[in-house]
Amino acid sequence: MRRLTFALALIVSCVHSASAQTAFPMLMSLKPVAVQVGTTSEVTVNSRYSMHSAESVLVTEGGVLAEVVPPEVKKDDKAPNVTALKIKVSVAPDAMPGVRDLRILTAQGVSTVAQLVVVEDPVIVEQAKNDSLAEAQAIALPATVCGCIEKAEDLDFFKFKIEAPMSLVFHVRSQRLQDRIHDLQAHSDPILTIRNAQGSTIAAADNVFHGDPFLCHRFEQPGEYFLEIRDVRYTGNQYWEYAVEIHSRPFVRSVFPLAITAGKAQRLSAIGVQLPPDPTVTFTPSGDLPIGINRVRLPFAERPSNPVATYVSALPTITEATEDNNDAAALLAADQSKIENQKSQITLPCVINGRIEKPDDVDCFVFEAKKDDKLSFEVKARRLQSELDSTIRILNATGATIAENDDLRLGKRGSQDSWIESLTIPADGKYVLEIRDMHLRGGENFVYAIEVTQARPYFSLFADTDKTNLSPGVNGVMWVKVERKNGFTGAVQLHVEGLPSGVTAECGRILPDKGTDGCIIFHATAEAGRVVSPLVIRGTGVHAQADGQMTELSALATTYQEMYQPGGGRGHWPVDQHVLAVIPAHDIRGIKLSTTDIALKPGESKTIDVTIDRAPDFKANVSLDVTMTHLQLFADTLPPGVTVDGNKSKTLLSNGATQGTIALTASKDAAPVERQLIGLTANISLNFVVKTTFSADPVFVTVVKP
Known part of the structure; x- marks a missing residue:
């Protein structure tokens, strides 16, 4: 787990104003987006919704400390709209360069994620006017140039001098920094151009690292040169920050x-x-x-x-031999000892290291397997910056294809890597694993590693979302989804690690078979104080093997941040951590239930009466629910066959209303279930997609035998 480092900088007043629909900050950009190792500098954090009462800055991985620079506010302004906040960032000399997640903790809650780049060279910030060659900003190299493609037809120019023939690297980060920005629906598509003193183009780069340019150019003639960066569509956005690292190092x-x-x-x-x-x-x-x-x-x-x-990897590694191994039929027919000398005969389990050296290259590896063996073949290439867009096939002894795959999917995200999972071998004999580039390209950076293993039952977990804000008197909830693989059908018990003092958790389970969702209810005592902590979510289960033996399974949850999709959809992107924060009293001060233990017979309905305690002057709509829903169902921890009866429920509390009901009904064929934890939530809409969610005390639903 990446470490979380933060420095507390308490604001003079942390008194929270109970205004309607109080929102946690949604970070949009950092200006500049990069900081240099071994330095201390100021960065401006830009957000939607106020960062008033900001207390601390949270940065992942280590080596970076940051603190809030208290903003100037008017004495009579109790809740100023602070959407631009300065922070002081100190980077250790030995900090690892690269991208980190950054958040701001406020009395309104912990923010969404922004991206901070740690670089090795001095940071130069774009000047206001540099939109033409004549206005180009002079820079000294090496440097990291930071700016923003802030408006339509924005062109940023920088000029630099070359004293003697040399090669320079130009590495742009922009589009990749926007994937985790919650409310940035349109992303930049930068293009980089190098011009000579006369303004003529001598080099250019577009999409190299995803949508970001990368270029290494040799300058043979001393003189003045220009760097131009713009969006390839000539569009812009005030949050489209970029960092261009320019140096002559490897x-x-x-x-x-x-x-x-x-x-x-x-x-x-x-x-x-x-x-x-x-x-x-x-x-x-x-x-x-x-x-x-x-x-x-x-x-x-x-x-x-x-x-x-x-x-x-902990598995044995095999490196592809230098001899050709692109003829599957020849390998199948070849003498066994010759194949072994070529390292094209593999023994399972293993990891194969190889490379598609040239266009039209195909790599083949022979292995032996028994009937009903279940094998998995996972390519790791594009996820490790290889240029390979892999496709793999498994061929039998006659050369017929028995399985193939192009792109894989992990949770809600896809990859151009390939994965054949849990292939059942049809008969004893020799088989060939074949890999090539989907577009028949090849070259030095078309490297790959293929993990070949016996398919084992397992599961993966995904936490929705990336933060939990709770107050003493009202709880927080986390939804966790499971994906079961390779025959595992058991229940999954959830666990949480890293709870701060004064915070407890009721960890639910994900029911077996078709159950996909579970929840965790967090509670802060009155003595909890102002605390913030990264959490680790784990699940455990037991797989019953065919011979009756039991295998214990465990998995860590991947944390997702919800994303505001174009058109109002709700998407997800993986982030480094789930963060829990205890904050002052919010718009909802408490949720009381008539019962927290429901026992239903098949065909029976029961009602939970809900009373919410609103903050003074908070009259906005509040919606009650026991699922996570936005245009579609994202999480449902109810036992199978148990649903919310909308006709008997009152879930919308408008105009300051405080009384509602949730009616649960068990279908006539609902199977027995003992004490399944559900999250009964009160939700406040901040915009079309995002809600502030608070939970009542844990509610348990039992379906009794008829």
Whole structure:
């Protein structure tokens, strides 16, 4: 888990004004978006909804501390609309360069996520007027240039001098910094152009790292040059920040082999630009690196490289041989010893390190399997900055395709990596694993790692959403969804780690078989005080094997931040942490229920009377629910066959109303369930998509045997 670091900077007054529909801040941008290692600088945080009473800044990973610079407010302005807030950011000299999540904690709640870039070179901030060659802003290199494509037809120009022939790297971050911005529905699509002193284009780059440009250009002639950055569509937005790192150092895009072993010395070959004559290094990754994708820095002679993604695995690794292995039929027919010498015969489980070296290249690997074996083949390439858009096939001994895959999906997000999961082998014999680029491209950076394993029952968890704001007297709720794989059908018990003092949690379960959702109810005591903490959500389950043995399973939840989609839809994007904050009394001060224990017979209905305690002068609409719904159902923890009877319920409390009802009905064929935890919530709409949600005390629903 990434560490959370923050510095408290208490504002003189943290008194919360109970105005209608009080909203947590929704961060939109940071200006500048980058900070340099070993320095302290000021950054302006821009948001929708006020950051008044901001208390602390939260930054992931470590090496970065930040604090609020108290804004100037009028003495008689108890709740100013602070949508631009200065923070002071201090970066350790040894902080890892790269992108971090940043949040602001206020009395209104913890904010959504913004993105902060840690860089190695001095940060230069765009001047107000630099929209033409004549107005180009002079910069000294190396540097990280920060600016904003803030309006339609905005062109930003910067001029620099080249004293002697040299090569420079230009690395743009803009579009990638916007994926996690909750309410930024339109994203930038930057294009980078290098011009000579006469204004002629000598180099340009568009989409390299997703929608962001990257360019390495050699300047043969000394003189003055211009950097131009704009949106390729000539559109703009006040929140479209960018950072352009410009330097002459090596830039590593990827490594070969991609899969490494923690704590073991191994030879890695860097792939990129401006590399040393011999780009190979002996690298010993830390022994405590977790299994999965990790960023590491290669030990070059002069200084460590920029961080590069690798895949850490505990499985045996096999590296593709230099001989051709692109003819599946030849490999199947070849002598066994010859195949072994070519390293094209693999033994399961393993991780295969390989590369599609040239266009039209196809790599094949032979393996033996038994009838009814269940095998999984997962490609890790594009997720580690490889250029490969993989597609894989499994061929039988006659060369017929028995399985193939192009793109995979993990939870709500997709990837251009491939994954054949839980393939049932039809007969004993030899098989071929084939991989190629979907568009038959190839080259140095078309590297891959393929994890080949026996398919085991498991599950994945996804937390919706990324933050919980609660106050003493009113609870918070988290919804968690499960995806079961490879035959696992059991229940999943939820757990939470990292609760601060004064906060407790009632952890529910996700019912077996078709059950997909569970919830956790958080409660803060009156003594909890002002606390904030990152949480780790875990689930455990037991898989019953065919022979009667029980296997214990466990998984950590991926945290999603909800996204305001164009047209009013609700999307999700993974973020680093779920953060819980205890805040002062809010618009809803309490939720009282007539009962928290409901027992239903099949065909029976029962009603829960709900009374909410509103803050003074808070008259806005409040909606009651026991599910998470926006245009579609996102979470439902009710037992199968139990539904809310809309005709018997009063869920909309308008014009200051405080009394409502939730009527639950069990269908005639509802199966028995013991004490299933549900979240009965009171929701305040902040805009068409986003709600502030508070929960009543834990409610348990039982379906009794008829």
